[in-house]
Amino acid sequence: MKLWLFGLYGIVATTAVAGDRAVKKGITDTTGLVSSLPVFKDLERYSPLNFDQFGGHEIRALDRNLYSELFSHWEENQHFDYRILKELEEDLKDIKAKKGTALNCGSGVLEELKPVSTLEDEGLSLEQIVERIEKDILEFKDDETVAVNVASTEPVIPYDQEVHGSLEGFERAIKENRKDRISASMIYAYVSLKNGIPYGNFTPSAGSGIPALKELAEKNGVPHAGNDGKTGETLVKTTLAPMFAYRNLKVLGWMGYNILGDLDGKVLSHKQNKESKVVSKDKVVSKILGYEPYTITEINYFPSLQDNKTAFDFIHYQGFLGTKMKFYFTWDAVDAIVAAPLVLDIARFLNFAKKKGVKGVVKELAFFFKSPMDTDEYNTHKQFETLVNWYRSLK
Template sequence: MSPNVTDSLSLSPVPTYKVISPNVLYTDTHIFADYIYHNATVSKNEIGGTLEVTPTETKYKFKTEVNIPKVGLMMVGWGGNNGSTLTASVIANREKISWHTKDGLKSANYFGSVVQASTLKLGVDAKGNDVFIPFNDILPMVHPNDLVLGGWDISSLNLAQAMERAKVLDYDLQRQVKPKLEQLKPLPSIYYPDFIAANQSDRADNLIPGNNKKEHLEQIRKDIRDFKEANKLDKIIVVWTANTERYAEIISGVNDTADNILKAVENSHSEIAPSTIFALACILEKTPFINGSPQNTFVPGCIELAEREHVYIGGDDFKSGQTKVKSVLVDFLVNAGIKPIGITSYNHLGNNDGKNLSAPQQFRSKEISKSNVVDDMVAANEILYKPGEHPDHVVVIKYVPAVGDSKRALDEYVSDIFMGGKNTISLYNTCEDSLLASPLILDLAIITELMTRIEYCAGDMEEYEPFDAVLSILSFMLKAPLVPSGTPVVNALSKQRMAMENFFRACVGLAPQNEMLLEHKAPLFCQEKLIALNIVHDSNLQGFDGLVTMQPVSVQQMQPSYAAEFPIQDNSHSFYGGMLNFLGAFCGFIGSVPICPCFPNPYKKVEQGYVGLITQFGKFYKFVDPGLVKVNVFTEDIIRVDVKIQITEIPHQYIMTKDNALIERTQTTLRHTLGSRVLQDCIENREAIAYEIKEIIDEPASNWGVKVESILIKDIEFSRELQESLSSAAQAKRIGESKVIAAQAEVDAAKLMRQAAELLNSPAAMQIRYLETMSSMSKASGTKVIFMPYNTSDGSSSSLYGGDGSSSNSKKIDPIKATVYEQIAEH
């Protein structure tokens, strides 16, 4: 194990729910979900100026891998306040540590983490009550205790020293986690003095040598590979939690394209920031990278490289305290029809982040990320704000060492209200900076890893593909959300949370969450009813308990319309064809009269459940729906095609599975589906096998006009020899389990007997047994009892236990203050 690692110990979570829907399929490895995304496009009528809204729907397929990998989290700035606090907290949670404070006993938790400490609404129960589940149960997610931690820092202090320097955690907790943190030391990092404040130079004693940025890039790549190999990791997520840098200048030919920025790194160009070096290294190593500071790490060339390499990136700047409140409050004011006209945000802090931000260039990066947080909310209301109008917005940050990591935030919101009035809201917020930011690092890493296991398919896409490289779904945790080009930025906290929650619901085939509560607002559905597929269970209807009523469906729902006409070119067959058409129409007209049965009737009947296929001179002409259909008696024929769902039985057939087990299966043309699986899969994963078969035969079947609704595997028949083998294996397993249970019971009994022996050998226990023995002996006939008082403080009582009065055991027994009576039996 490398020295900068924390082990993972806990187990993966067990799913707590399952979606029962034809649109969702669970297999051992994936969750497949079909989802219809509803939206609306709006256009403006140029004549009347009316807004025209067109509902749209797009069909998506989602595939989520359910097997949770072993994941490493590497932090840039690991020895800082956030990194040391997060590492100590994960160890405390993993070890279930409790510690004392002046307020009492505290226990480790993950409060402040959306993934670990929040819930989401799954649906409603039969009584209409909301049902909630933990957020991390919606899809399989990595648990923080399972993360392997590591990283880089420009400071050489180990994590225990860094934790003490940060002064964030209580002393009693620091004392307990210190032995483990002392073993952890950050890897050397990159230090370019031009990008961070000069006051950070005294910490920079753990640096990658040299000034060659290409060599720095390659060293970071090597560190990632080595960390992954040393800890046998499947994936790594890298998060920047180091100092805020100044903004990098966007220069044409330097950092504007992927190729230019890689060339600029080779030339060690001065405008390539340390955070961009880390981002490029991660992208080239196919490792997701999250920027937790406000600088413009993701210059255009960096984003282009991420999209080209299909590697996830996210940013910028952790949204933990003051800005999170602002994104809620401004959203509330604007949606309430109140117009904020002035927002003043002041805060001071005393940690190293505040020290770095005391430099003007670094403060400017933070000011930009804090100021843009209200833009989308203001732009959404043209009633309150004219085009180009914006509230006055001022952000001030001061460095005050005395307050340490406990940041003070003061905000004032001045708003216009009804009839020229003014409303002022003032807030004072004490933010424990690192204790609020550390859980966000966990959320960002866990959700990013989850996104690497989700793929989608839509439209004419033939294969599942990953999402856009820019992870806008992380917006809830970030001040200045990075979004794909052309995507609107959303800062309102409620919308960001809703987007994240509904996206994960879509991955399991669930509709977006809304608060319409129609089941309570619509009078006919206010009673306790089960509503599914037009079936209503009403326990109060006409006094009958448990009556089930069926709502009739419309004719259109019973059978869709297939009516269509094919264009036929040059099918008149000249004079001959024209004469036949004329005679057919004439004879058909006469035949339609009931008193002329000698002429053919042109009206034909198509039954419900069938479609009429009409041919003209032998060519397909048109489809007609059920009902009475008129045809030309000489030139047209009608063929009735059954379109009802039919069940086709496929004869049994012998198939050899991957592990050479001979079984009978009901598939003939798809033997390779079974041949690629072992026997255990055939027994346990029938749904997955059926789904795989359906996927294969859907396309060729549709080419013949057949739609395969579903495939069911009814039975798997084993040969007699295999049945006997399976029975023997099961019996052997049961015998083995019983032996393990018996052995465990013997071990437990031995432990208990050893504990009992140790207890009975103690002086106190021997004294009790002595008194009990004397008491029982005194009850016997012919017994003489003599009472002799004495003091045990002189150690003479040790003779009762066979000692000499000076043994260590006798000294451990408190002197008996009352009089002790010795009973001597005589026979």
């Protein structure tokens, strides 16, 4: 089994690869991996935990390798034991990225990743960009290859029925070089699904979520899932909000204030890039409760935190006899450490789904996402039960 990562040199991707190799070498255990829970113990028969090979696309530091990028992230964050880092050097130094695209990725990506090297810099048309991405992936893929998008968050591209509404329209737009309506995540998803590769969108970017690409997945019999990995504050929200519903307590307001550093924080400090992330985080409470309390969701860059993501949440709620009360919580985690294992989980479950003949949106993987496709179920407890039941029904 192989894993192709869009955004290969980012801290989430490099930590995911490091984690996979550390487990393989027996220098760490599987803590944090949902797919390694006892209830999924037979998954190893279909989707082994340790991947045979890693590859990916990137738009920066193409003269380096995965180990050098991981080391740079480690110097800033010290997000795991240094002894593990050193033991992985030989395993990671030969993993190198191919040049990717930053089409419509916004000022946040292009300014904060400087210097960048993209396919657009070569003056390629949209059709030529697709051909280059496809060439790279076809040279890498086998029958058990999965692709996951862990690149930086893109700005929202306005929905265009003519381009996004059908596969015919989307492919026509590629031929007509409609760069104004197609983003990098759409290109990555298109190439993956076109070539029978299951695709997971770990970002809030459009990815495979547009109707045209859902149509392609169904046509080619390929499973895909997304959007936006649920790793921290939103995981707590979707776990805690059902408690208020179960107890018939009325949530009057929910404020979530997030601060983070590192590249993710830099990119999200740009308004355009932040927009889709805020929407993804904000809507979950009303989806679970069935009504819309007053909400504030804010994300701000805080440089000294590096990859430590901290969230302060305040919940104002009403109980018996109309009495108003308050609940507070703080979430503090190393973002790459809570995100990286989920990338591996999603890839394993998508490969399992392909082997079992599942095609199109795998809504049963909603447990892993803030904005899961094709489902209105946001309750973490029910999502996990759905995941387990789906797995048992197929194995």
